[in-house]
Amino acid sequence: MAEEMRVLLPQENENLTDLQSYINAGGYKALEKARSTDRLSLIEEVKKSGLRGRGGAGFNAGMKWQFSYSVETEPKYVVCNADEGEPGTYKDRVLMQTVPHRILEGMAICGYAIGARQGYIYCRGEYPFVVETLNQAIKEAKDSGVLGDFDIEVRMGAGAYVCGEESALIESIEGHRGEPRFKPPFPPVKGLWGQPTIVNNVETLAYIPLIVEKGADWFKSIGAPSYPGTKLLTLTGDVVERKIIEVPTNVTIRQVIYDYGKGIRDGKKFKAVQIGGTSGGFIPEELLDTAIDFDSMSAIGATLGSGAVFVMDETRDIVDVVERITKFFEHESCGKCIPCREGTKRMHEMMERINHGKGSGDDLGKLERLGTVMSRACLCGLGQAAPAPVLTTLGHFREEYQAKLN
Numbered sequence: 001m002a003e004e005m006r007v008l009l010p011q012e013n014e015n016l017t018d019l020q021s022y023i024n025a026g027g028y029k030a031l032e033k034a035r036s037t038d039r040l041s042l043i044e045e046v047k048k049s050g051l052r053g054r055g056g057a058g059f060n061a062g063m064k065w066q067f068s069y070s071v072e073t074e075p076k077y078v079v080c081n082a083d084e085g086e087p088g089t090y091k092d093r094v095l096m097q098t099v100p101h102r103i104l105e106g107m108a109i110c111g112y113a114i115g116a117r118q119g120y121i122y123c124r125g126e127y128p129f130v131v132e133t134l135n136q137a138i139k140e141a142k143d144s145g146v147l148g149d150f151d152i153e154v155r156m157g158a159g160a161y162v163c164g165e166e167s168a169l170i171e172s173i174e175g176h177r178g179e180p181r182f183k184p185p186f187p188p189v190k191g192l193w194g195q196p197t198i199v200n201n202v203e204t205l206a207y208i209p210l211i212v213e214k215g216a217d218w219f220k221s222i223g224a225p226s227y228p229g230t231k232l233l234t235l236t237g238d239v240v241e242r243k244i245i246e247v248p249t250n251v252t253i254r255q256v257i258y259d260y261g262k263g264i265r266d267g268k269k270f271k272a273v274q275i276g277g278t279s280g281g282f283i284p285e286e287l288l289d290t291a292i293d294f295d296s297m298s299a300i301g302a303t304l305g306s307g308a309v310f311v312m313d314e315t316r317d318i319v320d321v322v323e324r325i326t327k328f329f330e331h332e333s334c335g336k337c338i339p340c341r342e343g344t345k346r347m348h349e350m351m352e353r354i355n356h357g358k359g360s361g362d363d364l365g366k367l368e369r370l371g372t373v374m375s376r377a378c379l380c381g382l383g384q385a386a387p388a389p390v391l392t393t394l395g396h397f398r399e400e401y402q403a404k405l406n
């Protein structure tokens with residue numbers, strides 16, 4: 001039976017929310033250590049740890065920092081992406097509520113490394129209670145002086161999924177409509193107000209103090225070599241135990257569902273699991289022995305994404321589930337680029353037709369062609385990834401579509 005491994009989350013009965021408890025547990029020592037290290041060596045250590053972004057794209061965190069470090073323009077910014085708009089994902093909320101100071105410390109270390117004095121936490125609008133916790137933690141940290149000359153402010157989103165995309169998020173902080181930018185230039189070089197900006201996910205930043213304190217080799221020794229560390233996963237759907245877990249990245253999907261989640265509810269059989277949120281691919285039974293790390297998941301055409309694990313039992317109607325997902329994307333498309341604005345709409349129309357018994361034989365081919373075009377032509381990850389549930393279910397569960405065609 002696979003065991004949970006708590007590195008980021010507090011141990012059971014451990015309270016690290018307030019500053020004093022966090023300091024008593026060794027908190028803010030890493031920031032002190034970082035500040036007595038030369039900035040490039042610090043970045044090298046983060047690079048060496050192999051820490052890859054936990055927000056979905058899996059980019060090497062230290063390498064990203066180096067891009068900003070290398071640009072001489074000032075001021076620079078650190079942005080903590082706490083938008084967490086991915087349905088079924090609530091891991092960042094739990095981190096912000098339980099270890100807010102670890103996130104602030106991670107941001108301050110990043111600020112020191114790249115030469116930034118200002119940080120922003122962009123928190124999803126549906127989390128006003130989390131904003132209170134964050135503001136309280138920021139106040140405590142500022143009053144006590146632990147952050148030194150690094151300042152942090154919270155900005156709230158207004159409920160748009162696309163605002164989790166880093167450049168749309170930056171636009172939103174600047175007070176504009178949350179629409180993605182054309183890239184390059186990428187934010188580490190030209191981000192907030194045109195200045196070098198590191199956008200990192202909450203979970204990514206929360207690892208930083210631990211890596212600085214315990215060293216890159218410690219971090220690298222956990223989980224899969226190409227995506228080391230632990231990963232927070234949120235189990236939802238038809239699994240016995242719906243909960244948040246923290247596991248090493250080399251555990252398999254089967255272990256996640258059957259060991260940690262205790263299997264399928266009500267004695268039913270497994271049908272599919274979607275990992276990484278709405279834009280994640282659907283995974284059938286025969287691929288359950290795949291490890292959850294970023295590269296293993298990509299190799300089977302799936303994603304680890306934000307770590308949402310949505311389990312479906314044998315009674316779930318796959319076509320119906322996918323239709324709902326395409327509706328979500330149609331609603332959330334910001335409309336800036338045509339392949340996404342039109343594509344998400346047409347994709348939903350076709351899925352609706354098929355789901356309600358009005359689809360024809362060539363609709364499946366059309367869906368595949370549209371999905372392929374969108375994944376290549378859309379401006380940002382929203383439209384690029386939106387077809388994944390459609391394409392993967394057409395691959396693994398095609399007979400369910402065929403059964404609904406007239």
Ligand SMILES: Cc1cc2nc3c(=O)[nH]c(=O)nc-3n(C[C@H](O)[C@H](O)[C@H](O)COP(=O)(O)O)c2cc1C
Binds near residue numbers: 204
């Ligand atoms: C539509 C869309 C929504 C996203 N939402 C989030 C989000 O809620 N939180 C997040 O950290 N990253 C999100 N991302 C990924 C970010 O663009 C970016 O890759 C990430 O914040 C970088 O941080 P990391 O390197 O620490 O993962 C989203 C991307 C897209 C395309």
